[in-house]
Amino acid sequence: MDYSKQTYQERAEQTPNALTKRLFSLMAEKKTNLCLSIDVTTVKEILALADKLGPYICVLKTHVDIIEDFTYSFTQSLLELAIKHNFLIFEDRKFADIGNTVKSQYGGGIYRIADWASITNCHTLPGPGIIDGLRSIGKSRGNGLLLLAEMSSADNLFSSEYTHKTVALALENRDFVFGFISQHKLTDKADFVYMTPGVNLSTNSDSLGQTYNTPETAVGVNGADVIIVGRAIYNSPDPVSCAVKYRNAGWNAYSLRTSR
Numbered sequence: 001m002d003y004s005k006q007t008y009q010e011r012a013e014q015t016p017n018a019l020t021k022r023l024f025s026l027m028a029e030k031k032t033n034l035c036l037s038i039d040v041t042t043v044k045e046i047l048a049l050a051d052k053l054g055p056y057i058c059v060l061k062t063h064v065d066i067i068e069d070f071t072y073s074f075t076q077s078l079l080e081l082a083i084k085h086n087f088l089i090f091e092d093r094k095f096a097d098i099g100n101t102v103k104s105q106y107g108g109g110i111y112r113i114a115d116w117a118s119i120t121n122c123h124t125l126p127g128p129g130i131i132d133g134l135r136s137i138g139k140s141r142g143n144g145l146l147l148l149a150e151m152s153s154a155d156n157l158f159s160s161e162y163t164h165k166t167v168a169l170a171l172e173n174r175d176f177v178f179g180f181i182s183q184h185k186l187t188d189k190a191d192f193v194y195m196t197p198g199v200n201l202s203t204n205s206d207s208l209g210q211t212y213n214t215p216e217t218a219v220g221v222n223g224a225d226v227i228i229v230g231r232a233i234y235n236s237p238d239p240v241s242c243a244v245k246y247r248n249a250g251w252n253a254y255s256l257r258t259s260r
């Protein structure tokens with residue numbers, strides 16, 4: 001079955017995975033497939049942007065280790081905004097170590113990511129132990145994991161064999177892995193969530209190897225479910241109208257895809 005032609009609502013109704021159900025339901029309800037990548041560095045800026053842009057997004061993606069004035073209470077304020085505006089929090093931690101180490105990195109330290117981010121991600125380079133380690137912390141909390149199967153950066157070292165093996169690992173771990181960070185939809189075998197970074201309407205690269213597609217290409221051609229947009233929105237002079245522009249572009253591409 002080609003899941004990319006089904007609506008988010010249909011996929012919400014069919015999936016056995018509670019997190020996927022929650023995400024697709026709120027996307028259908030809010031009519032948005034936009035994830036805001038909020039890569040600003042102070043608590044005040046993040047909370048102000050999250051409050052303003054919350055109505056237009058389905059997921060808010062953080063890089064918690066770039067925040068200069070992080071305190072744990074920040075995460076509680078962010079959770080309150082996630083409830084107020086009905087979005088999920090995704091810490092883009094890109095874990096990449098052995099199972100025993102990622103357990104501590106995910107559940108402990110000063111960030112305690114597993115307590116406030118219902119979504120996180122990891123590289124599969126270390127093998128299945130990384131998924132087992134993260135599952136041992138996150139599954140009982142109702143969290144889910146995305147596997148990095150492809151990246152947006154130019155000349156990256158992800159081979160098609162690596163991507164294939166990553167898909168196989170996802171299929172073997174569907175109780176905790178619910179999707180991918182990728183540039184394309186990767187399989188029809190199961191209903192995974194595909195989140196795609198590297199999305200911009202006005203440029204196709206930055207000076208450090210980032211490459212961009214439009215929402216039309218990411219969602220309409222490549223089959224992404226969620227577009228991840230950062231600087232194009234938070235560096236704009238008017239982030240609210242810019243977020244609305246990306247939300248509409250992402251939603252139109254999805255509507256066309258599902259009506260074909």
Ligand code: 5FU
Nearest residue numbers: 037150151152153181197198229230231
């Ligand atoms: F896995 C990936 C990837 O392949 N490309 C990315 O750009 C993650 N990212 C993240 O998405 C990156 O770390 C940024 O947080 C965000 C893209 O930000 P931009 O400002 O839209 O380029």
